[in-house]
């Protein structure tokens with residue numbers, strides 16, 4: 096066994112786990128020029144399709160890191176969500192919007208996602224064996240003397256062969272049973288498991304009604320059957336997911352609850368009691384009304400329509416009071432907590448289950464690649480950082496796969512943390528501790544929101560009894576056809592609402608803007624909110640830029656093209672029609688002068704408005720080192736909330752979230768200098 100010594104080299108980061116999140120994070124480290132090692136205890140990459148929906152905000156992150164190409168080449172865009180019940184269409188919800196350059200989910204097996212990320216890492220590092228497989232993280236501890244983490248690794252095939260690694264930081268991308276999280280003090284993983292497992296199968300589906308450009312969900316009182324198409328050559332290959340029992344939480348396992356969870360559990364049970372008491376009252380009232388009606392009309396309605404009455408009563412009584420469904424299926428040991436081991440599910444059993452739930456439609460199922468069952472866990476770590484250790488992806492949170500968010504959240508975590516660790520390691524920020532702490536502060540609330548959305552979504556679609564009868568028939572078609580509802584669902588699902596308004600990195604918004612924002616949130620339902628300058632914490636929108644001199648074959652350029660692969664912050668100066676050169680526009684001179692003091696951490700981009708800029712301006716601008724563009728119409732100005740005749744400065748972080756925004760007057764009064772001085776290290780001083 097090797098012992099640490101003072102001569103053991105110190106690397107910047109030890110990445111534990113080479114699932115999609117670890118691989119993405121390692122790509123980040125490579126891009127920023129950090130020294131790192133990435134280990135995984137498995138000898139081969141995962142062979143299961145698991146996460147198949149990649150959402151817009153994740154696609155934006157992949158594009159930002161220049162990794163998107165193969166995802167488009169191989170993935171399948173989902174255009175709709177098709178809701179059906181008992182052979183009839185209920186609603187067709189478009190899943191393609193306009194809010195992003197990638198306003199849709201891409202469906203692709205996780206096997207490909209991991210493959211593309213590992214290929215990119217091999218290519219950029221020039222090392223074919225960069226992922227060290229069969230290597231297990233055994234333990235780690237912080238060494239305050241040397242300011243490092245000392246980790247002990249062991250070969251899986253020979254546990255006595257150990258190695259000691261010293262790293263500035265350790266990043267746990269090691270899944271739900273994370274050794275990094277378990278090795279940290281007071282690090283909990285609170286939440287719950289659902290009591291019934293769900294069946295999952297990747298197979299060929301033949302049917303006249305199931306199209307492969309959409310996600311189809313067929314509602315049934317026993318639980319929905321959901322089909323996700325994904326590209327596998329010319330096959331009509333789909334992922335089928337369906338619950339194998341009623342919705343509810345497993346409270347028998349060794350789940351540890353904190354005070355907050357205990358309180359919410361108590362509240363939930365209390366509300367549930369109130370709910371069922373009310374339902375009982377309504378049932379009683381209904382029964383009395385029927386008896387009254389019988390007496391008045393001298394007929395016996397219960398005799399006339401016993402089936403209808405029974406249906407209504409059964410729909411009101413919750414499913415746990417009727418006989419439970421048989422639960423076949425195996426558990427995927429890599430994805431379960433607290434689960435018992437039901438018997439294996441065969442293709443025949445699956446066919447029988449699906450036939451019953453989709454009738455009168457008929458799905459012909461064949462060629463299964465993977466039949467399994469999984470138990471849904473919803474858990475969240477109490478913070479993502481302990482000193483020099485971080486958790487990312489499933490190690491930090493795990494979600495119901497029905498919401499399709501687990502891997503998405505993980506990749507976005509890695510995008511959030513990568514640049515922060517790089518800047519901290521390279522000593523380019525004023526307050527490295529605050530920067531690293533902001534990872535947890537920004538991402539934990541997002542995971543909490545996503546967890547609550549996916550829980551409520553899973554709960555609603557798997558609810559049996561009352562909801563299973565009345566909601567699909569009468570409520571869904573009514574609600575789902577409303578475009579506001581559709582865009583709300585899309586925003587939640589695709590990640591457009593993700594923002595960090597309370598990040599400690601944000602430059603405080605001047606009071607006038609804050610008033611506008613408050614008016615927007617409190618009185619938004621009364622007034623149409625005025626368009627305001629983009630605020631710190633919001634995600635950078637995309638838009639068309641025009642090159643100063645039209646290049647052959649490439650006359651337009653998007654803003655995302657300019658920031659693709661960036662390892663610096665981007666300072667956007669919206670010059671409107673005031674000119675884009677230093678001598679024509681004093682603000683350009685001032686802002687570029689300030690940005691010049693942070694050359695390795697800031698790239699300046701000047702965006703003018705072509706119709707009011709003289710041609711001479713372009714030639715001048717070409718000579719400067721900054722990137723200079725002119726819009727044909729001030730669409731991008733409008734998108735960032737810069738009025739036509741005003742100027743503004745916006746500083747965007749490498750992960751495309753805004754850190755600073757200010758009007759010309761605020762820049763003149765020194766806001767930009769103040770912000771940068773407290774945030775980044777000036778070039779001359781490091």
Ligand SMILES: Cc1cc2nc3c(=O)[nH]c(=O)nc-3n(C[C@H](O)[C@H](O)[C@H](O)COP(=O)(O)OP(=O)(O)OC[C@H]3O[C@@H](n4cnc5c(N)ncnc54)[C@H](O)[C@@H]3O)c2cc1C
Nearest residue numbers: 112114116136146147232269270488489499500501502503
């Ligand atoms: C059936 C199913 C369907 C899903 N569908 C979706 C979906 O549609 N959309 C979505 O976004 N997500 C989905 N998910 C979730 C998604 O698969 C996970 O969120 C994703 O795999 C998490 O990636 P990760 O890299 O954080 O962890 P993992 O993929 O679990 O990778 C962790 C890695 O760490 C390694 N490791 C663990 N411990 C150690 C150690 N001590 N030393 C060294 N290495 C270690 C493991 O070998 C593993 O390779 C689904 C999951 C399942 C099970």
